[in-house]
Amino acid sequence: MDMDKLVSLCKRRGFIFPSSEIYGGINGFWDYGPLGVELKRNIKDAWWRDNIHLRDDMVGLDCSIIMNPKVWEASGHVGGFSDPMVDCKDCKGRFRADQITVICLHSEEHAPAIRSAQHYWFSAMGSELDVEESNAKDFKKALAKIGPGSEGPTRTIFSPINQWVNQPEYKLFPCPTCKKQGTLTEPRAFNLMFQTNVGAVADEASKAYLRPETAQGIFANFKNVVDTGRVKIPFGIAQVGKSFRNEITPRNFIFRSREFEQMEIEFFCHPSEAAHWYKYWRDTRFQWYVTHGLGSEKLRLRDHDPDELAFYSTATADIEYAFPFGVSELEGIAHRGDYDLSQHQKFSGKDLSYFDEERKERFLPHVIEPSAGADRATLAFLCEAYNEDEVGGESRTVLKFHPRFAPIKAAVFPLVKKDGMPELADKLYRDLKRQFNVFYDEKGAIGRRYRRQDEAGTPFCITVDGQTLTDGTVTFRDRDSCRQWRVASSGAVQALRELLEGQPVPSAG
Numbered sequence: 001m002d003m004d005k006l007v008s009l010c011k012r013r014g015f016i017f018p019s020s021e022i023y024g025g026i027n028g029f030w031d032y033g034p035l036g037v038e039l040k041r042n043i044k045d046a047w048w049r050d051n052i053h054l055r056d057d058m059v060g061l062d063c064s065i066i067m068n069p070k071v072w073e074a075s076g077h078v079g080g081f082s083d084p085m086v087d088c089k090d091c092k093g094r095f096r097a098d099q100i101t102v103i104c105l106h107s108e109e110h111a112p113a114i115r116s117a118q119h120y121w122f123s124a125m126g127s128e129l130d131v132e133e134s135n136a137k138d139f140k141k142a143l144a145k146i147g148p149g150s151e152g153p154t155r156t157i158f159s160p161i162n163q164w165v166n167q168p169e170y171k172l173f174p175c176p177t178c179k180k181q182g183t184l185t186e187p188r189a190f191n192l193m194f195q196t197n198v199g200a201v202a203d204e205a206s207k208a209y210l211r212p213e214t215a216q217g218i219f220a221n222f223k224n225v226v227d228t229g230r231v232k233i234p235f236g237i238a239q240v241g242k243s244f245r246n247e248i249t250p251r252n253f254i255f256r257s258r259e260f261e262q263m264e265i266e267f268f269c270h271p272s273e274a275a276h277w278y279k280y281w282r283d284t285r286f287q288w289y290v291t292h293g294l295g296s297e298k299l300r301l302r303d304h305d306p307d308e309l310a311f312y313s314t315a316t317a318d319i320e321y322a323f324p325f326g327v328s329e330l331e332g333i334a335h336r337g338d339y340d341l342s343q344h345q346k347f348s349g350k351d352l353s354y355f356d357e358e359r360k361e362r363f364l365p366h367v368i369e370p371s372a373g374a375d376r377a378t379l380a381f382l383c384e385a386y387n388e389d390e391v392g393g394e395s396r397t398v399l400k401f402h403p404r405f406a407p408i409k410a411a412v413f414p415l416v417k418k419d420g421m422p423e424l425a426d427k428l429y430r431d432l433k434r435q436f437n438v439f440y441d442e443k444g445a446i447g448r449r450y451r452r453q454d455e456a457g458t459p460f461c462i463t464v465d466g467q468t469l470t471d472g473t474v475t476f477r478d479r480d481s482c483r484q485w486r487v488a489s490s491g492a493v494q495a496l497r498e499l500l501e502g503q504p505v506p507s508a509g
């Protein structure tokens with residue numbers, strides 16, 4: 001699937017627009033249009049319903065975006081939430097050093113020439129194979145011959161550029177944008193938190209941050225939630241909301257932006273049960289994406305290698321999706337031990353331990369954190385849904401969303417604008433509208449109206465036609481198979497409900 005086609009469909013049909021576009025936009029910020037806001041809201045609502053309402057061991061929370069700055073000292077964000085940044089002194093390009101991959105083909109026979117730049121290929125962001133155009137052909141040929149990572153006299157080394165800082169080769173690496181050699185600065189730490197000031201005076205004392213994750217608001221409220229008495233360990237607190245990161249290089253549409261939404265759970269449990277709950281959430285969260293249509297080979301669960309783990313984490317897994325620009329993280333599930341609560345206990349001076357009535361034991365709970373991005377989920381479901389096919393000799397673009405996520409659940413059409421059909425269609429539309437987000441359209445040929453709904457991802461179209469006037473039935477049409485069948489108009493609301501809940505479309509004939 002071509003990313004450009006998806007971005008253009010999103011713009012044309014009102015899913016996603018560049019932010020403040022009439023002023024030339026602003027890099028790393030996006031607006032959700034009339035269809036996009038419904039899609040993202042449906043994803044967030046499904047997440048909330050499945051993780052909070054349908055469970056007995058979860059509660060929700062909605063914290064402020066700006067918190068006491070000490071929260072971010074305790075969490076480690078003030079000291080360590082940074083990316084290594086590299087600048088090009090010539091073209092002023094700015095990059096994340098850990099995302100410029102140096103791919104070095106090295107063989108005995110090439111050893112004398114290894115210091116010449118032609119033996120390095122660069123992947124600025126994205127997949128490792130996304131190499132510089134001019135070298136792509138040679139690179140693929142070479143890889144096919146020796147295979148990545150193969151050992152022996154011939155080796156291929158993939159490594160981020162920041163691991164080469166102290167090597168003489170560093171000054172040979174060209175800038176990924178202007179391709180000049182020796183123009184890259186050494187990487188320096190760039191803190192990703194957006195700063196602001198609270199109150200009228202902008203000084204050190206009034207400095208505050210826009211939250212870079214929703215998680216810390218949950219930890220800061222752990223005691224409040226426990227003290228309200230509704231919860232007993234093991235239990236989780238969930239939050240959905242905006243987070244802000246001053247990403248050095250926002251890219252890939254809504255995949256990496258500077259303002260985004262997270263859907264996070266902190267699940268608190270007894271230390272002896274943490275391994276069990278980690279496995280439980282790792283598997284449950286993976287299954288959630290499968291259930292909603294990402295069941296293809298494009299979805300992966302990747303356990304972190306021990307050297308990737310944060311020092312306090314005993315296990316972390318990423319749910320990854322093969323986006324058109326490479327395989328990338330959708331959600332992380334981390335076993336965080338008691339790191340967060342112990343940090344907040346230390347910095348706030350408040351006792352955050354929990355007394356377990358059944359065990360008659362006081363302890364600091366361990367935490368399992370499934371942390372998902374609502375925008376990344378939206379992008380993955382858009383990519384997966386995007387299809388081009390042919391119906392009756394005509395090509396169409398169709399978004400095959402899971403019915404739960406579809407922005408519009410059904411569109412109602414009168415076949416023609418006469419003979420009382422618009423009145424009947426309007427009545428049906430109003431009946432359906434009480435329960436579902438439905439759309440009324442009487443403009444243009446019926447085929448064109450179907451195509452418009454296919455592009456919007458509407459699972460069903462319902463048409464009032466000549467036969468409706470005689471026997472009171474309407475035509476239902478299924479988006480994916482384009483199959484059509486008749487349903488009594490009086491039973492249309494119930495029929496649509498059953499279809500949206502997963503009842504199969506009647507077979508042909």
Ligand code: GAP
Nearest residue numbers: 213215255256257260330331332371372373376
């Ligand atoms: N509390 C843990 C945490 O925030 P993270 O891996 O930094 O972990 C969790 O973020 C999720 O938030 C990611 O898996 C991703 O879906 C989403 N996310 C993070 N940064 C993002 C960005 N710049 N743009 C869009 N989504 C982002």
